[in-house]
Amino acid sequence: RKEVEQDPGPFNVPEGATVAFNCTYSNSASQSFFWYRQDCRKEPKLLMSVYSSGNEDGRFTAQLNRASQYISLLIRDSKLSDSATYLCAVSRTDTGRRALTFGSGTRLQVQP
């Protein structure tokens, strides 16, 4: 089993739709969780950290479910500019919190 798993997609949604991605992780002791956005042939950019209580940033909401070991990202009112690959990242426990394990990403395509 991979340490961090994501549905690769693609998720094809119309503009204005709400879309949700999940990311499962195998190490129950992981402490830090993040969502990154990666455009084609570009670097990953930090979208948001994921806190235990859940957090929201505009149209984006991140949730953590420790019992089931997954994090989620909800995007409301999708825009064409949201089309990208969304990577989740989970801190490793063998290096303190310094190193992250990334998922392979979920590709989102927002259609006009």
Added chain:
Amino acid sequence: DAMVIQNPRYQVTQFGKPVTLSCSQTLNHNVMYWYQQKSSQAPKLLFHYYDKDFNNEADTPDNFQSRRPNTSFCFLDIRSPGLGDAAMYLCATSASGYEQYFGPGTRLTVT
């Protein structure tokens, strides 16, 4: 603006010819990372520096080496590139292991 800079953005090298990729940062972060990313795959951590402390991943080939001469700069040396080393190489930084910020990457082609 504080940032992570990578040079060159594109590098073409011949099979077996050593190549060095560079990364610099103005964020004054104490941790620097090198990742390899191939198409449709997750970024794969090669190694990282926590201050001057070098941490190599167990599965990073010996062909890959790194140097960090000071807080701001970090280099990735590929001693004898093979065709399988063609990838995007990403440098990232963090402040003591919190959020990581990536540079734009160097796309390496091996001919």
